[in-house]
Amino acid sequence: MKIRVLGAHNCETRSTRLVTLLIDDVLALDAGGLTSTLTIRAQKKLKGVLLTHHHYDHIRDIPALGMNALLHEFTVNVCATPVVRDVLATHLLNGQVYAEFLKKPEDNPVIKLNIIRPLQKLAIDGYDILPVPVAHSVPAVGYQVTSPDGKTVFYAGDTGPGLSECWQYISPQVLFIETTAPDYYTDFARQAQHLTPSLLKQELVSFRDLKGYLPRVILVHMNPNPDQQNLLAAQVATLAAELNASITLAHEGMRLFI
Ligand SMILES: [Zn+2]
């Protein structure tokens, strides 16, 4: 399995993109940094775009991808919960903000919206996919993706503390999980349901207690402010040493082979 980090952050700047992962060039996890990083040819190769929740930084490129699909004559398979589908249809692809790509053209809409439900497995192009609820301020799922040759990754999307139930359902080799800000934002993170290193620690300890191991952990959705990110990196290095685990910050363009 080849994983490319298209976007590793929660804000877009010239050098950072909104969090998006690409698996084997065919599956995208979230859509904050898809069209800004992929050629049309690469966009055409996508077999599925899996959305975790409806916050803007995770769905931002769906309208742009729809327009590319229309102009370059391909279709896009998007997987999302009913809540995310409704937000897209009502607030973005509503004929006012942007074209109604979920419905048009009537005979063959450019975006095929496949409804997913938490804990109901689906298969796309030989990959087994399991959406698992996570703890965020709006309904959200993470995705466990297992490749045809048995490699498994879990992408948690946005989440706050409280993942012990989620851990029951997954056994990944690599865990992509958010850590939005350094520890002095912990109160804010608890409120907005994000993670800081100290909150992440509790979640990883609960994972290890339950599963008896820790996967390789790669962090995404960081605030790109350099001071914050440097501090975060230092706190994460301390945490990795404490837990004797591999925990690193993702960056745009990062490639991983498992
Ligand atoms: Zn969110």
Ligand SMILES: [Zn+2]
């Ligand atoms: Zn987010």
